[in-house]
Amino acid sequence: MEPLKQIDLVIEDIDSNELKPKVSDDELVFGTHFTDRMLVREYSNEKWQTGKIQKFHNFSMSPASLVFHYGQAIFEGLKAYKQINGDIALFRPDKNAQRFYKSAQRMVMPPIDPEFFVESIKKLVALEKGWIPTKLGTALYIRPTMIASEAILGVRPSHEYIYFVILSPSGPYFKEGFAPTKILVEDKYVRAAIGGVGEAKTAGNYAASLYAAVKAKKQGYSQVLWLDSLHKKYVEEVGAMNIAFVLDDVIYTSPLKGTILPGVTRDSVLQLSKDLGYKVKEEALSIDKIEETIESGHMTEIFGMGTAAIIAPVGGIKYKDDILTVGDGNIGKVTAELYEQLTGIQYGKIEDRYDWITKVVD
Template identity: 55%
Template sequence: MELNVLPVPALKPKVTDESQLVFGKLFSDRMFIMEYDTGQGWHSARIQPYGPFSIDPAAMVLHYSQEIFEGLKAFRRPDGSIAMFRPADNVARFNRSAERLCMPQVDEKFFLDAMIQLLRLEADWVPHNIGTSLYIRPTMIATEAMLGVRPANKYLCYIILSPVGAYYKGGIAPVKIWISDFYVRAAEGGTGEAKTGGNYAASLYAAKQASEQGYDQVLWLDAKEKRFVEEVGSMNMLFLYDGKIVTSPLHGTVLDGITRRSALTLLQEMGYEIEERALSVDEVMEGARSGRLQEAFGTGTAVVISPVGSFCYRDECVQLGDGKPGELTMKLYDKLTGIQYGREPDNHNWITLL
């Protein structure tokens, strides 16, 4: 399939004060788009000016939520070069989500090449300050105008770019996590492992309640027993428990996080034993009280590594250590961001340079 590049009539002014960048508010000059029709396949691939597009009020995405997305970043390095972190893994996961949602898969090589070409055209949008990056959002939606519960026959796939500021503007701060004992994010056999908007919509009500009570995130328990911890709304969770790294196994309810994978690889290289097992909420609370739970942190594209300062469950809140980011948490954060920004060697071929 040919990729056409359309002219941009006028370029937007670039941000001059990168300290004012926030997440997901500003978008670059161009976007990638391609369309799908059953019987024809993907077609009309193009890079065009960023802007609204028109869909029918009966578009199936609006009624039956056939939608998937991804999130990854490009980083400006000290020498001015631009690096992407594990983009092929994101494209592969995009296709796994598409399969789960009965949506057409993309040609992974073509899609990645189109993403790289878009980034090269928009290179001036990659910010320079430490901790900043260009967020990349591939998305696919069902656009067929049809009221009826079945997979659509028409789809729109697009990629937009957004310069984002450093996640921790005032330094890394531990988060306060509320463990929900009523609401659940995903159940076995559902769509929990897919990166689809419905999973996030389902988490909003509990997240709103948690925020109103002064918490930063919700930690979800399994839907069947409401006993075993799984993940928070925007991060996978890892625990340093009895000197080992414990994290929820991937069994259909937990997102297969790219940052999670990277963290587990690096932690194993540091000499830590990895246990992918069901960790109960009782173990978390008792471990924090006794000191067996030494550190806990979330992993995700936006935060990279986010330290946990305390867990609150029912009527009890427990603090981890002195409530400050743990030594291992910070070491892992420095190692991972070092690879992304070129301060550390990339021994796993995770980096794609533009």
């Protein structure tokens, strides 16, 4: 096992009587509990300062900080898994480091060196390993974030930033767990346009999605399926997941053309699908074709893919006034196979043949 690399990071002591009580695996939902420590690193005077692992705390910031007004903020999401042999594993953290780097560039923020990104997370997770839940489907969710902290009004890139990482022991993203969800196809509002910031993991993309998401929730749908902004015809992705369609045994997913988030899970699932012998096409399907092939029985499965949601079977969709059941409304064969493969590698039940796993050691 590789030893931890030397990086510009100090670890502050916390008194053991300040530690919070742990939460049992059965009580865990997504994103409500936070561990005892966090990582904080400030950018000022044109450089990143020494990173610090500190007690989890609130920030004190000027109300004039640029992030509050103009939304210069990016984030990431990855997980630490407790594997069946007790090892602690991160899943493809280098991909998150690269995406964070690109998001920073797109939002004119100072990038974090990918080595610091990965190594500092390994240190933080090692210190907080007692918080990693063990039950299948649970994990320690890791949220690296960067915000513009300079206190000044005026639309321009900040000269000061805070990078921080918080950890949240988490259960299933959807209350259903690994069970079919229903999604609503949004035909009026759009998430991203060509030339915009759709492929960056920036806070504004999520703020812009809320109106449609609330509308969908009111109708009983857990997520919105976005269509392209130009024709309102081709499917793009779901609120917090990429999406795939099984049509005549071929797995389709939208191509990476700048408007969707290049998902780590999407990339992994495409590889695993090929390994299972499926043909994969990175091609955007039109909503008309999806409706037509669900009705004719050729489209047998739809599933979402994302770190938080893992693989999420979609049992039904609504588009305008049409309400359709996908297949028989239950979890399909391809979806179940891919869930087994992906979680098998993450939890150490299946060989990590692509070196996707980074072990965390003390």
